[in-house]
Ligand code: SAH
């Protein structure tokens with residue numbers, strides 16, 4: 049069996065069970081799947097030829113029908129604080145961003161799930177760029193593959209730098225359900241990246257039916273981008289709220305936690321925007337509304353950009369908001385801005401590169417119309 053280049057299947061995005069089916073269909077043994085997954089994701093090889101514990105004849109057969117292709121890195125830069133950022137160009141020409149944030153005892157990789165986003169949150173630049181397309185499973189796990197590989201030292205054993213993954217880059221992961229689930233499956237697969245289910249987090253703006261669909265399909269952690277304590281305000285900031293409302297959304301998150309085998313809390317993300325959702329009264333309302341769900345709260349000071357129409361609150365206001373929640377007993381973190389010198393805030397760099405190359409006229413038009421929105425600070 050031999051196919052021309054474009055028709056060959058890319059093994060990088062396939063889960064163990066998908067590869068098992070693939071090998072069985074080829075008339076081969078199932079256990080080849082684990083061998084191949086280990087070669088690709090644990091050893092970082094991108095050529096079938098290098099898989100030396102697979103017989104020559106099978107390697108030749110495989111090479112005729114399969115490839116191992118990662119996305120193309122067009123930009124990689126390190127910040128003084130150790131943050132590393134990539135722009136990866138995907139087939140079709142559009143780019144996505146991936147950011148690595150090292151911290152005491154862990155390294156978090158922020159991964160994108162779509163090119164653009166259709167949900168149009170009022171403070172998010174990805175949303176303002178519109179929706180281009182879903183990333184494939186290869187393009188999602190490929191971000192992890194490339195990031196992990198970028199830390200390899202020639203001749204030395206792999207050092208485990210990426211310990212956590214958050215699906216908080218560009219896009220709404222639950223609107224690209226199957227590909228995101230397959231990629232997260234590989235992140236948590238022992239024979240691939242072996243990350244603990246407590247260290248892989250899916251962040252959603254609240255696609256309620258898809259949260260329900262997660263039951264039994266994944267056991268990753270869940271983060272909800274809430275950003276407002278009542279429907280009136282959330283309807284303005286996060287338009288998908290008009291469809292489901294806060295109550296239903298929180299209940300869907302709680303139901304997800306309840307069916308997990310272990311006890312877990314949701315992360316509630318709350319982007320603080322000056323004068324919009326950062327008043328004392330909002331914090332007090334939030335204290336009440338979150339009583340119904342076990343959670344911790346991650347406050348994200350709004351990351352400004354030209355023409356967003358929003359501002360980051362003062363440190364005093366951030367402090368006051370945090371104190372109110374803490375005094376009510378909540379575990380609260382405030383995300384620190386990191387990687388400023390390399391535009392690590394997700395969305396910034398792609399916007400700039402695309403501005404320069406005039407590749408994304410739609411984005412430029414949006415900026416010129418003054419409707420462009422925010423960038424995300426990738427930090428925690
Ligand atoms: N679509 C998903 C995941 C990607 S966004 C979601 O919305 O959850 C990751 C986080 O960054 C979300 O909480 C999002 O609301 C937040 N964010 C977006 N733009 C921001 C900005 N300009 N400043 C601060 N946080 C922002």
Ligand code: SF4
Nearest residue numbers: 165168169172175253
């Ligand atoms: Fe999409 Fe998330 Fe941005 Fe909203 S915040 S537009 S859901 S990427």
